[in-house]
Amino acid sequence: MNILEKISQSQALFSKSERKVAEVIMANPQTAIHSSIATLAKMSNVSEPTVNRFCRRLDTKGFPDFKLHLAQSLANGTPYVNRHVEESDGPDEYTKKIFESTMAALEVARQSLDVNIINRVVDLLTQAQKISFFGLGASASVAHDALNKFFRFNVPVVYFDDILMQRMSCMNSSEEDVVVLISHTGRTKSLVEIAQIARGNDATVIGITSKDSPLAKECSLVISLDVPEDTDMYMPMASRIAQLTLIDVLATGFTLRRGTKFRENLKRVKDTLRESRYDKKQG
Amino acid sequence: MNILEKISQSQALFSKSERKVAEVIMANPQTAIHSSIATLAKMSNVSEPTVNRFCRRLDTKGFPDFKLHLAQSLANGTPYVNRHVEESDGPDEYTKKIFESTMAALEVARQSLDVNIINRVVDLLTQAQKISFFGLGASASVAHDALNKFFRFNVPVVYFDDILMQRMSCMNSSEEDVVVLISHTGRTKSLVEIAQIARGNDATVIGITSKDSPLAKECSLVISLDVPEDTDMYMPMASRIAQLTLIDVLATGFTLRRGTKFRENLKRVKDTLRESRYDKKQG
DNA sequence: ACATCAAATGTAGTAAAATTACAACTTGAC
DNA sequence: GTCAAGTTGTAATTTTACTACATTTGATGT
Known part of the structure; x- marks a missing residue:
């Protein structure tokens, strides 16, 4: 499952500091995967163990494992995965969504x-x-x-x-x-x-x-x-x-x-x- | 670019030991991303620095960075890179290849x-x-x-x-x-x-x-x-x-x-x- | 208002992992 | 055989992540 989605859905489970970490990661996931736990802690104004706890809360083995999951989520093209066409979608959006959902369907099939x-x-x-x-x-x-x-x-x-x-x-x-x-x-x-x-x-x-x-x-x-x-x-x-x-x-x-x-x-x-x-x- | 593809294309650049590392990774990329440099070195029967050199040869910053790239490549759907059906392919191989090449074609399109x-x-x-x-x-x-x-x-x-x-x-x-x-x-x-x-x-x-x-x-x-x-x-x-x-x-x-x-x-x-x-x- | 407790957060120390510097070993050319 | 270029490994160093424990916070009941 896409870990970015999971983060945004798990907001309720997080503590105040953990939420800070979540925000920083969501704001710039690309940077996050290239940071060490120390830099990420500094960016979020929390301590290193807090970042570690944040990772475990998302059912990952630890920080490196979390980064792996994050990297995979980012690789899948779209950080945000809503593939359903909505009434407000413009041509570029529905084109993208249809192609992506078709590819996803092929994978499942x-x-x-x-x-x-x-x-x-x-x-x-x-x-x-x-x-x-x-x-x-x-x-x-x-x-x-x-x-x-x-x-x-x-x-x-x-x-x-x-x-x-x-x-x-x-x-x-x-x-x-x-x-x-x-x-x-x-x-x-x-x-x-x-x-x-x-x-x-x-x-x-x-x-x-x-x-x-x-x-x-x-x-x-x-x-x-x-x-x-x-x-x-x-x-x-x-x-x-x-x-x-x-x-x-x-x-x-x-x-x-x-x-x-x-x-x-x-x-x-x-x-x-x-x-x-x-x-x-x-x- | 898909790093697995890059590995199989860069065979010529590798030294003997580096090729050993390549083989182990290609054979089981899923395991590789969850291994430390030490375990991977042991699996390949080479030393840790050799693994590190292998990573750099592929233009990554080091082992952790390499794992990130590898994780992303695996997420993208295509663990195996050769999408062309060959005469020797069994049903599972050609099925996989055809589905994957179709998805790739959709992406390009x-x-x-x-x-x-x-x-x-x-x-x-x-x-x-x-x-x-x-x-x-x-x-x-x-x-x-x-x-x-x-x-x-x-x-x-x-x-x-x-x-x-x-x-x-x-x-x-x-x-x-x-x-x-x-x-x-x-x-x-x-x-x-x-x-x-x-x-x-x-x-x-x-x-x-x-x-x-x-x-x-x-x-x-x-x-x-x-x-x-x-x-x-x-x-x-x-x-x-x-x-x-x-x-x-x-x-x-x-x-x-x-x-x-x-x-x-x-x-x-x-x-x-x-x-x-x-x-x-x-x- | 204060005592108490649990949850949350941080500090400092430890263990593990990755990288570097350097030494030893191959390999092939002369 | 020896030298040079390239390859590989050893050991030390540095960086990174994790653990145990201490401190703080905040909520609840008296």
Whole structure:
């Protein structure tokens, strides 16, 4: 946890002198981390042990340990960490907040991922005869993106954003097929139904969704992504970004698993695309 | 600059014993920041002054200062510095690398953004009679996502991933319309043509693309996103993620600009969606 | 108003950590 | 082999942080 935040929240616990120390540190944290306990004590007009006690009150081992925590808090870019967009925010503020909260969400998502499951999913994908990506609403664009990625791999890959087409596609699926269903909440009815249909045809159903959701229960394998819920109105769903990054991970795993020959093919696809582009030098 | 990166780059400057210190630190940086110079010296099988010299070689004031730098580097998310996926990487490695490189790309992208332009684009979007989002390939799913976002705002919004439909749509555009064109390279021929058509009809053309590209030249306003180029094969395009986050920023700016009444409407749309979902308690 | 006690703060001494100065040892060139 | 440049370690010094204890402060009850 950010120690600067902790300081401002712990004001009540501090004694009068300790509060003096807190003020000096908050006013100039950058100086604080480069000071010795003696200089900091002088700056705060207190004795050295008071500074030491102040550090311990914040659950650090002592002054050097406190400095370490402080340094880490400062490194995280913003001394102050309110990442929620507020009505009064100007463009620079909300831009910063959105980017930062997105990055934070990615970090959380990464830590929640189960690598073993990813590995098994990559396994299944490489062995699939046909891969389908389905999602609705915001997750539709993620499925769309997955289509783009895997299409380049020259694998039979399918994507629909229409419920009926998704359904029909699944009704024709077979044992060698892999169906990837994307849904943040895992509570979209028609997706759950599609999972059931696909499972009924012995297809492998992989869910990219939150665990313990109705959708998760119908899947052969679930990659669960914990993403901080979008608590406030303005905040956009970082879940999509996490899902996309996960798609990147799967695609990368896929490429690695397929070996060198396969990657040469990938390069050919890239070259073909070039023809539809203006030359870089022509600029 | 990240000191871990610096260590791995400075290998050449180190002497034999200093390299031992480097190894121990790289192997377990988390332990290093909590060790004294004596323990670290013992762990590396060198003397204390050697550790100290090691620190100075990295342009730090001494051991405590070095620990501070190290702590900050660790806080910044990236303990391991090589973000490029390698053939030998296992699932845990490539997962980590992809997430980290994506976050790094977001950070770079954020810093390259011009807030003033964002503000003007938000202005234009709020005043638009109709908003169109067009992209091709990987950028198509970004446009798709933008459709989803802005559709909820109850604004006339249009999206096509078909070249001809995009063209036709632009031919019918008028002065009050805003056309948003998304392309990482800015060199996709048909998108450039579409920009020309739309401009010909006096529509406002906004490009989300790299600056100085052919597409950028045809736009009324360009939001340029600098994203580290995907130098190696496996690495997926972080540009999409940055573009999506930018869309989030624009959507947020849009909501803020529209005021309270508008946000109530947004909430209504959210509630309507709930009906197509399984209840949370039903689980 | 004063005695009493607990909490807060500081003083002085101690222990630990980091740095310096210097000596001993490598290594490679001649 | 020897000299010089560079490297490493030892031991002393200095700086820094911590501990134990003494003093002060301020609040409470008589």
